[in-house]
Amino acid sequence: MNVFIAALAIAFLGGAITTSTLAAGNDATEAKMPIVLTLFLHDELNDQDIRNLDAKYLRWFTEDLGAITERNVQIVPILRKPGYTDFDYRLGDADKALYEWDQRVIDYVIDENKPRDKRHKYLLITKDNLTFFVQGVAGLGKRSAIASMTAYRTLAHEVGHTLGATHSDGEFHATAAPAPCITNMFVEDVFFLKNCYRYSEKSAQAIRNYLQDIP
Numbered sequence: 001m002n003v004f005i006a007a008l009a010i011a012f013l014g015g016a017i018t019t020s021t022l023a024a025g026n027d028a029t030e031a032k033m034p035i036v037l038t039l040f041l042h043d044e045l046n047d048q049d050i051r052n053l054d055a056k057y058l059r060w061f062t063e064d065l066g067a068i069t070e071r072n073v074q075i076v077p078i079l080r081k082p083g084y085t086d087f088d089y090r091l092g093d094a095d096k097a098l099y100e101w102d103q104r105v106i107d108y109v110i111d112e113n114k115p116r117d118k119r120h121k122y123l124l125i126t127k128d129n130l131t132f133f134v135q136g137v138a139g140l141g142k143r144s145a146i147a148s149m150t151a152y153r154t155l156a157h158e159v160g161h162t163l164g165a166t167h168s169d170g171e172f173h174a175t176a177a178p179a180p181c182i183t184n185m186f187v188e189d190v191f192f193l194k195n196c197y198r199y200s201e202k203s204a205q206a207i208r209n210y211l212q213d214i215p
Helices: 003-014 027-031 047-069 094-111 154-162 201-211
Strands: 035-041 073-079 120-126 136-138 144-148
Touching: 035 047, 047 073, 047 154, 047 201, 094 120, 094 136, 094 144, 120 154, 136 154, 144 154
Parallel strands: 035 073, 035 120, 120 144
Antiparallel strands: 136 144
């Protein structure tokens, strides 16, 4: 059983918040404080959705993020938490949904005495888009984001925004093998272009700059 599934199993059984590390440790990562992603898994996600999270949405991008920042990336899964995992994100306005979600995050951070520094991000993971066109939303350099499971890249994309990366950092790699692909911060998904499964070097530098003053 991998660390993410083990953490989810404990969360399911006891309602506990359990942390799992998805980036391999080495001397460099051990020397820096980890990036911590608290993921509120929406109640509408079914068992198969949750089982798919690690391999299809999390592991590839947290490994890349860990290599970029020389930090471990820790995942804190939260399930079945009324007022949070049942949040109504379909408000017809993605910016309004993000604002309302951030208010919930503020309550959570205060009530649970959670950290407020740049390393800690709080995301709602949803089954569907926020609107017909919007797959996810995040504040640049902020603590909160919402990411749907409608595309593998969305979670990595929104986390990138919270860590200071912008759409201008996204790249289209025309000569990538075996087919052209787009990096995580590319502005939108294009159905005939594959996912590069990584951040561009511009995105990587933006993320390193954002965390440069953090131990």
